[in-house]
């Protein structure tokens with residue numbers, strides 16, 4: 179959901195296509211994107 183065309187670059191909040199453009203959504207997406215980044219980095223280490 180937060181992936182972009184560039185591997186390792188994630189998007190959250192108003193900049194993301196389909197964003198609700200609401201503050202609460204942007205904050206939640208930021209937290210969820212951070213978890214996706216952690217998974218991405220975990221996979222790189224293996």
Ligand SMILES: Cc1cc2nc3c(=O)[nH]c(=O)nc-3n(C[C@H](O)[C@H](O)[C@H](O)COP(=O)(O)OP(=O)(O)OC[C@H]3O[C@@H](n4cnc5c(N)ncnc54)[C@H](O)[C@@H]3O)c2cc1C
Nearest residue numbers: 190191192193194197198199200201202203204205207208
């Ligand atoms: C007038 C107005 C009223 C609003 N009222 C409400 C409301 O009542 N309730 C609600 O839920 N939402 C409201 N919103 C929407 C809410 O503000 C946004 O959904 C929310 O701020 C999005 O957060 P974001 O982090 O995605 O983006 P932003 O808050 O826009 O943050 C993006 C940041 O990136 C920075 N940036 C941009 N380009 C670069 C760059 N090249 N390098 C480094 N930094 C960069 C910008 O300076 C900015 O600080 C309102 C918006 C506006 C404009």
